[in-house]
Amino acid sequence: PPNKTKPPTAEGAIPRDEVLTVEIADNVNEVPVTVALSDPPRLLIEFCCGEDSRIGQTNRFGSIAKNCEVVRLTQKEDLTTEAGLKFAIAKVKKFRRENPKYKNNVLLWSSIPCTGGSSWQHMNKHFPGGAARIRKHIRTYKLIWRSFDILSDVVAQCDSFIAIEWPRHCAYWNDSPVQCFSSKHNLSKVDFDGCAFGIKTVQGPPSYIRKPWTVLTNCQSLIQGFFGHTCPGHAMHGNCRGPNAKVSESYSDRMVCVIHRAFMTACARTHSSAACCIRQDVLHDSLFGSAS
Numbered sequence: 001p002p003n004k005t006k007p008p009t010a011e012g013a014i015p016r017d018e019v020l021t022v023e024i025a026d027n028v029n030e031v032p033v034t035v036a037l038s039d040p041p042r043l044l045i046e047f048c049c050g051e052d053s054r055i056g057q058t059n060r061f062g063s064i065a066k067n068c069e070v071v072r073l074t075q076k077e078d079l080t081t082e083a084g085l086k087f088a089i090a091k092v093k094k095f096r097r098e099n100p101k102y103k104n105n106v107l108l109w110s111s112i113p114c115t116g117g118s119s120w121q122h123m124n125k126h127f128p129g130g131a132a133r134i135r136k137h138i139r140t141y142k143l144i145w146r147s148f149d150i151l152s153d154v155v156a157q158c159d160s161f162i163a164i165e166w167p168r169h170c171a172y173w174n175d176s177p178v179q180c181f182s183s184k185h186n187l188s189k190v191d192f193d194g195c196a197f198g199i200k201t202v203q204g205p206p207s208y209i210r211k212p213w214t215v216l217t218n219c220q221s222l223i224q225g226f227f228g229h230t231c232p233g234h235a236m237h238g239n240c241r242g243p244n245a246k247v248s249e250s251y252s253d254r255m256v257c258v259i260h261r262a263f264m265t266a267c268a269r270t271h272s273s274a275a276c277c278i279r280q281d282v283l284h285d286s287l288f289g290s291a292s
Contacts, residue, residue, distance in 0.1 A: 039063070039066065039067045039264070040067065040101075040102045040105055040267055041067050041068075041069070041095075041099050041102050041105060042067060042068045042069065042102070042105040042106070042107070042263060042264070042267055043068075043069050043071065043091070043092070043095040043105065043106045043107070044068055044069070044070045044071070044106075044107045044109060044259075044260075044263060045070075045071045045073065045088065045091065045092070045106070045107070045108045045109065045151075045155075046070060046071065046072045046073060046109055046111070047073050047079070047088070047108060047109065047110040047111070047112065047148055047151070048073060048074075048079065048110065048111050048112045048113060048144065049072050049073065049074060049111055050072075050074065050249070050250065051072065051074050051076070053072055053250065054250050054251050054252075054253070054256045055070060055109065055251070055256050055259060055260075056070040056072050058070055058260075060253065060256075061253075061256065061257060061260050064257065064260045064261050064264055065260045068260060068263065068264070069095065071088075071091045073087075073088055079143075079144045079147045079148070080140060080143035080144055080147070084147060085147040085150060085151060088147070088151050089150075089151060089154050092106060092151070092154055092155060093154075096158065102267070103158045103160075104158045104159050104160050104267075104270060105160070105267045105270075106155055106158070106160035106161065107160065107161040107162075107163065107219065107263045107266070108148075108151065108152060108155045108160070108161070108162045108163070109163050109165070109259065110148055110162075110163065110164045110165065111165050111166075111249070112141060112144050112145065112148065112164075112166070112172075113137070113140075113141065113144075114166045114167055114170040114172060115137045115141075141172065145177060145178075149177070149181060152181070152185065156185060161217065161218060161219040161222075161263070161266055162185055162187065162217060162218055162219075163215055163216070163217035163218075163219055163222055164178075164187075164215065164216045164217070165213060165214075165215050166213070166214060167211065167212060167213060167214070168191055168212035168213060168214045169212065170214075173214065173216075182216055185218055186218055187216045187217055187218050188216070188217065188218070188223060189214055189215065189216045189217075190214070190215050190217070190222070190223045190226045190227050191212065191213070191214050191226075191230070192212075192213055192215075192226040192227075192228075192229040192230060193210050193211065193212055193213070193229065193230045193231045194208075194209050194210060194211030194212075194213060194240075194248055194252075194255075195208035195209060195210045195211070195231050195232075195234055195237060196229040196230060196231060196232055197229065197251070197252045197254045197255040197258075198252045198253075198254050198255075199211055199247075199248050199251075199252050199255075200238070200247075201238035201239075201247075202243050202247050203238075203242060203243040204238055204239065205238065206238075207234070207236055207237060207238040208234045208237055208238065209237060209238050209239075209240050209248055210231055210234075210237040210240075211240050211248050213226075219262060219263070219266050220266070221261075221262035221263070221265040221266040221269075222258075222259070222262040222263075222266070224262065224265075225258040225259070225261065225262040226258060
C-alpha cells in the first residue's frame with residue numbers, strides 16, 4: 001500500500017496542508033500584516049446559548065472553525081448551579097491538559113440573557129405582574145453572573161480570551177460587578193449593529209433589524225472584526241421584539257464568521273513564530289466581511 005506518512009519537515013516549518021492565512025495587527029488603526037501559520041487547536045466556550053447555536057455549527061464555516069472545539073453551555077447545564085459551573089471548569093481543564101502547548105487558546109464567549117436589563121422593561125414594568133417578572137429575571141442573571149465570574153478567573157489564568165455580548169443599551173452594562181469585572185480583566189468595548197451583519201426580521205414586513213450590540217473583550221482581533229460595522233444606511237428597520245428578538249440571538253453566518261476568524265487570528269498572535277509574510281491586500285474582506 002502507498003505510504004501515507006507525511007514527509008518530514010524542517011524544524012519550525014509549516015506543513016503545506018496545514019497552512020492558513022490571517023491578518024494580524026495590534027490595534028484597529030494599524031494596517032494588518034497577513035501571515036501564514038499552522039492551525040492550532042482551540043476551545044470556544046459559549047456561555048449561555050441554545051442547543052443548536054450557530055457558533056457551535058462549526059461545519060458551516062470551513063477551515064476557520066476546523067480545529068475549534070465548541071462547548072455549548074445551555075439551560076440543560078444550568079449555570080445557576082454549582083454542577084453547571086463545575087462542568088464548565090472541567091471542560092477548560094481537560095482542553096489544557098490535552099493541549100499543553102496551546103493552553104491559552106481558549107475563548108469564553110458570554111451571551112447571558114439580557115431580559116431583565118432590556119430597555120423594553122421600562123414599559124413592561126407597568127403591565128400586571130411585570131415588575132415581579134423583571135425582579136425574577138434579575139435574580140437569575142445574578143446567579144449566572146456569579147458562575148461566569150468564577151469561570152472567567154479560570155480562563156484568565158493562562159492569558160486566554162473573554163468576551164461579553166449584550167445589546168448596547170442593556171442596563172446590565174452599568175452594574176457595578178460588571179464594571180469591576182471589566183477593570184479586573186482589562187476589557188475594551190466595540191460597538192456594532194446587527195443589520196450590518198445581515199440580521200433580518202422573521203415577523204412583520206421583511207427588513208433588517210438594527211439591534212445595536214456591544215462586545216466587551218480582551219481579544220483585540222474581535223475588536224478589529226466588529227469595529228466600524230454600524231448601520232450602512234438602511235431606510236428602515238424592523239423591531240427587535242418577540243420572534244425577531246429570538247432570531248437575533250442566533251446571530252448570522254457573517255457575524256459568526258467574524259467570531260471564528262477573530263479567535264483564530266488571536267491564537268495566531270501567540271503561535272506565529274514560523275509565520276511568513278504574504279500579500280496583505282487579499283484577505284481583508286474575506287476575514288471580516290463587508291457590510292451590505
